Amino acid sequence: MRLTDDEQAMLDGRDGPAVQRAMDLLLRYGRALGAERLVETNNVVASISATTPFMRDYARQRGGMDGVFSEFSLDSDDVVPIPRVRAFTTHVQLGFDPGNAALMGVDEQTVRFYQQGEAYITGLGVQATNTCTPYQVGNIPTRGEHCAWMESSAVIYCNSVIGARTNTEGRESVGAAMLTGRIPYWGYHLDENRRGTHHIQLAVPVESTADWGLLGYWIGEQVQDRVPVVEGIGKLPNLARLKHFGASASSSGGVEMYHLVGVTPEAPSVAQAFGGNYPVAQLRYGERERRDAWEKLNHTGRDTQVDYVMLGCPHYTIEQIWEAARLLEGRKVHADCELWIFTPRAIKSLADRNGYTRIIEDAGGHLLTDSCSAMSRAAPKGTRVVALDSAKQAHYLPAILGVQAWFGDLAECIDAACTGRWNGGLS
Amino acid sequence: MIASENGKDEVRVLRGRCVVPGVAEGEALVTRDAISGWGGIDSRTGTIVETRHELRGVSFAGKVLVFPGAKGSSGWSNAFHLTRSLGVAPAAMLFNQMSTKLALGAVVTRSPSMTAFDQDPLAEIETGDWVRVDADRGLVEIRKRRATV
Numbered sequence: 001m002r003l004t005d006d007e008q009a010m011l012d013g014r015d016g017p018a019v020q021r022a023m024d025l026l027l028r029y030g031r032a033l034g035a036e037r038l039v040e041t042n043n044v045v046a047s048i049s050a051t052t053p054f055m056r057d058y059a060r061q062r063g064g065m066d067g068v069f070s071e072f073s074l075d076s077d078d079v080v081p082i083p084r085v086r087a088f089t090t091h092v093q094l095g096f097d098p099g100n101a102a103l104m105g106v107d108e109q110t111v112r113f114y115q116q117g118e119a120y121i122t123g124l125g126v127q128a129t130n131t132c133t134p135y136q137v138g139n140i141p142t143r144g145e146h147c148a149w150m151e152s153s154a155v156i157y158c159n160s161v162i163g164a165r166t167n168t169e170g171r172e173s174v175g176a177a178m179l180t181g182r183i184p185y186w187g188y189h190l191d192e193n194r195r196g197t198h199h200i201q202l203a204v205p206v207e208s209t210a211d212w213g214l215l216g217y218w219i220g221e222q223v224q225d226r227v228p229v230v231e232g233i234g235k236l237p238n239l240a241r242l243k244h245f246g247a248s249a250s251s252s253g254g255v256e257m258y259h260l261v262g263v264t265p266e267a268p269s270v271a272q273a274f275g276g277n278y279p280v281a282q283l284r285y286g287e288r289e290r291r292d293a294w295e296k297l298n299h300t301g302r303d304t305q306v307d308y309v310m311l312g313c314p315h316y317t318i319e320q321i322w323e324a325a326r327l328l329e330g331r332k333v334h335a336d337c338e339l340w341i342f343t344p345r346a347i348k349s350l351a352d353r354n355g356y357t358r359i360i361e362d363a364g365g366h367l368l369t370d371s372c373s374a375m376s377r378a379a380p381k382g383t384r385v386v387a388l389d390s391a392k393q394a395h396y397l398p399a400i401l402g403v404q405a406w407f408g409d410l411a412e413c414i415d416a417a418c419t420g421r422w423n424g425g426l427s
Numbered sequence: 428m429i430a431s432e433n434g435k436d437e438v439r440v441l442r443g444r445c446v447v448p449g450v451a452e453g454e455a456l457v458t459r460d461a462i463s464g465w466g467g468i469d470s471r472t473g474t475i476v477e478t479r480h481e482l483r484g485v486s487f488a489g490k491v492l493v494f495p496g497a498k499g500s501s502g503w504s505n506a507f508h509l510t511r512s513l514g515v516a517p518a519a520m521l522f523n524q525m526s527t528k529l530a531l532g533a534v535v536t537r538s539p540s541m542t543a544f545d546q547d548p549l550a551e552i553e554t555g556d557w558v559r560v561d562a563d564r565g566l567v568e569i570r571k572r573r574a575t576v
Contacts, residue, residue, distance in 0.1 A: 025534070028447075028534045029530060029531050029534050032446045032447060032530035032531070032533060032534050032540075033525065033527065033530045034444070034525070047502075047505075054509075058512075071512070072505065072508060075508070075534070075535045150501040150502075151501055152499075152500055152501055155501070167527040168501045168526075168527055168528055169501060169527060169531070170501055170502070170503060170504030170505060170527070170528065170531045170532065170535075171502070171504060171505040171508075172504055172505070172508065172531060172534075172535050173504070173527070173531050184527075186527070187526075187527060224498075225498070225526070251499075253498075254498045254499065374466070396466055398478070399466065399476075399477065399478045400466060
């Protein structure tokens with residue numbers, strides 16, 4: 001790998017041992033990829049927190065949070081003092097909601113340890129946004145900006161909708177990026193890897209948020225980690241629909257970049273989306289494909305008695321909370337069912353002021369932040385059957401919690417929460 | 428390429444590109460399914476836990492893991508990093524599809540790793556074969572299980 005003089009100085013220890021370890025890791029990582037150089041970044045989405053008992057014990061025995069950062073964010077053999085970060089960095093979701101720990105079954109000791117950790121993280125200069133949707137709360141890169149993001153649903157949004165450039169980074173590479181302002185110049189940082197590979201023609205209308213989740217889930221299975229180009233979009237999708245679409249496609253297949261012709265910034269036309277690539281496949285999304293996605297997402301659903309409804313994967317927008325509150329107003333969550341809705345903490349404070357939190361709580365539901373059931377492995381006690389409006393959550397939760405899952409739209413989920421029954425189906 | 432050692436053991440050799448340097452050997456564990464890190468493995472035991480994965484319930488601890496590539500969450504590297512912390516990492520990793528998840532995961536797991544082979548390791552290596560990985564020299568030596576039984 002070729003290093004600039006500035007990068008070489010970091011590797012030689014000019015900026016201290018933590019930056020030296022960071023540059024050493026970037027070099028090992030870049031060589032593993034076959035990258036030729038690094039690229040500057042001032043936009044990082046990272047996980048640094050320690051919310052599991054393992055991490056808590058590790059910190060106690062191995063140098064506190066500097067020890068955790070040295071090992072799990074820098075892959076360093078020794079504990080080094082961690083300086084303030086160089087690049088703008090926002091934190092991803094956590095293993096629980098510190099504001100609702102008891103509800104999620106998390107003990108006070110873990111909460112206290114997390115709070116110390118949060119003070120450490122913000123002390124480094126990292127923003128405690130604690131969300132899988134950084135683009136909702138102050139981290140919206142510029143088109144073309146080189147980023148180093150974790151969280152697959154955020155990565156696909158960053159590349160496809162915003163037109164910024166990131167690979168799916170991991171805890172160690174973003175740790176190195178925030179201290180050096182560098183990341184390997186590889187993959188989706190380069191033009192040639194951003195061009196379309198598969199052509200998808202829509203033959204049915206794709207309009208609702210659920211529709212977009214189904215389409216994403218089907219496309220991910222078809223193209224795996226390649227770059228789909230979708231043509232035939234009617235009604236323009238909003239943020240929530242694209243958020244759901246990307247999260248679905250990155251769960252079922254690992255898609256990190258897509259083009260919607262006439263919608264996303266690098267796809268004003270089919271030809272521009274492919275950028276000279278010849279499509280490796282021409283696929284059609286019709287009624288049968290839509291049903292196939294719906295059936296796969298509902299393959300664990302058997303019992304219609306629903307114990308738990310989880311909304312907010314990826315974290316809900318204020319518009320989605322508004323919609324949920326309107327559907328809930330004047331109704332009550334069924335005595336045998338629980339409703340948890342997840343959103344970034346910054347959006348919850350808006351929901352508090354708007355009165356939505358009160359509407360949700362008056363109905364017997366909860367508005368939580370910072371996490372979700374897949375990340376926390378937490379659900380109401382005794383949950384056997386879950387209803388979800390997220391294809392990603394329906395993909396992961398049956399494996400993570402051993403529950404049955406129903407996938408449907410928001411109205412079906414609110415109805416399930418209030419009746420304790422699943423009455424959804426493919427419209 | 429087939430070489431002969433002591434006129435008995437048949438040794439096959441694959442050539443590929445070094446991803447993580449080092450030399451290691453062990454019994455092969457081969458899968459045609461891509462591997463998920465977070466949510467796909469139990470880092471405490473090095474066991475594949477993903478539902479519908481052909482190796483569900485099987486541990487890769489100390490094995491030469493041969494697989495097509497990585498999939499799933501950006502927690503891939505951390506999940507494999509933890510297997511090293513807990514002493515259940517694979518001895519070596521051989522794979523076909525390069526990705527940031529896998530490159531970073533292999534680097535922090537610190538198991539000798541290789542990719543970009545002259546022959547498909549999924550076709551040449553079977554579970555139970557004895558495999559020596561010399562990532563420094565870009566060589567994989569395979570002793571077939573039937574020759575050692």
